Amino acid sequence: MVQMPALRRFALALALALLAAALPGPAPAQGGHDPFEHGWTLDPDASRLRFASVKNDRVAEDNGFTALSGQITPDGEIRLAVDLETVETGIDIRNVRLRFIFFETYLYREAVITARLAEADLATLGLDRHLALTLPVTLSLHGAEQAFDVPLDITLLDHDRVAVHAITPVAVPMAPFGLDGGRAQLESTANVKILPLVFVTFELVFQRNAPGTRPPEPGQTILAARGAEMSRPECIARISALSRLNDITFDDTGQPPRDSRTIDRLADITHRCAPHRLGIAGHVGAGGSRAQQQRSSLALARGVADALIARGVPADRLEVAGLGATRPLVPGDTPGDRARNRRVEFRLLE
Template sequence: MMRLFPSLSALLLMFWPGFLLAQSPFENGWQLDQTASNITYMSIKKGHVAETNSFATVNGQISEDGTAVLTIALDSVDTKVDLRNVRMRFLFFETFLHPQAIVTTHLDAEVLSDLASLRRKEITLPFSLSLHGVKAELSAPVIVSLLSNDRINVATVKPIPILMKDFGFEPGRVKLEEAAGVTITPLAIVSLNLTFDRTTPGSAPALADPVVTASTAMETEGNFDRTACVGRFEILSRTGSINFAPAAAKLEASSTAMLDTLYDVVSRCPDLVIEIGGHTDSFGKAGPNLRLSERRANAVSEYLQGKGIPAERMNVAGYGETKPLVPNNTAQNRAKNRRIEFSVVN
């Protein structure tokens, strides 16, 4: 006898939208819900003190073919302490050179074809991480959860360990240790909890405008108070990113990004006069070193004047080899002593 009514499963197949009936589970693409997503990392200092920080601004999308791109604004690192944020930006992440971290991966539609029935599935996800000028191929187990036909969540099953040396962060770690006076374990542990919404049918997924929350550390506008200015100049003095040709006062092109960051800080401390101090190592004679240090400090002042900072807001001083940070007994130490320092005069 012919069956007059379809089975319950057939009815579900007829009316279940999106993931089950669409040609692809990524139909129309998916956009990251920034307010419902977070990326955190944990670091260890003093051998046993764990600190968990996050990033306030993250963008992401999944295209119709399953290609996923996640862009993390490293300037938005959020430690809940202003000057700690600044240290992380300038000394560790060097965001004036590497402003973003980018994660790319491909989600396999076939692997996720049963997500509509399972609702939650663990998969091992290979991905590329571009961070601090280094690109690495990694993988991690993640849980993909179908919250609704138009909303999914992707979360790490366990934190992802990132060795600092693999991404060139060892010099930055040392700078942080010296600035904060603590030891830092050369390992970070990263966790992701990402929620995506299906893009409006018929429109292609695109990166959304960054959501800037109250906790963001990006400082897109506004002047700093005196305490913030003093702290920033002290931190900028530690970057070691203003470089000159050997035995000369010609700024190297690699210094431009740092100098532009310096200009931004100086321009946002409009009531303060700063000192630009030049320092050398002890190689060579004291007299020429003194003159070289002053010429180098002048080169920085001239660059800032070219950007619009009035000359009367800057005092230039050359100290030569008279104020070493460390003994001039190794090439590494001599490099530390060759520096430009900034401080507030009044």
């Protein structure tokens, strides 16, 4: 279980590198725009890093961390940090055991991932705005370092925002980091057998620190330049990343802005994920009756569906739903709480 934080950091670092690679424009070596311009910072609210441990050869436990940070410097150096004190398993006593027995956070508080993205890697980016890349990264954890090759997938959400996810779960062994002793103590304390490695997955979003210099307009829209069809796992990963952005704003009638890069990208992905259907669910914050909440949330979902239809997505491939205030992101009824809970989420259907 402890291992996952390391993997997590590793995944974050990789994601940052991919993020840099996904920036629009040709590689610097080609005399084009600088993909690292102004540097990049991880958006922790839109990012997730999970790690799974296996006990008694059959029970998988899903865990994560609540404090992630990362940057890509203007010269392409990537550094990701995970605060091991913030490990979250959903069970307080398990959190304490991982911190003090496994990670020994009183000695090793942080896990760090570093990497560098080569300019040559950026040359593979095209109009598809998508890049698959295996990146060498170094994980520093528990006083030890280990190198990994991590397969990553990058999706450019817009010129200054990118999503990165692991193509497959990353397996991180415990022994190279001196964690087997802590694993043995956990096994004895909890009377279980723990697999000596963890599996890490992540969905990371990075934001450029300042608006970047945009390349010349290619003279065609994203939809006109859309690429080949994608597999179902690819579709799920990209739609999930867009859904987590939660950056579509709405007017008082529940309509999104006509010019929305997120909706442009969602339309492109939906076209490339035929024949699968797209589920669009609206959510609102507390306030008003349940009937009013349901109507308002349904209006949000329909607004996004209408925007997709206007971009050429067939109406019969869209399914809208209004879920009212039944699934809040945050508790409470302050204006800030209501604004954060007012959103539209997407998922791929059969």
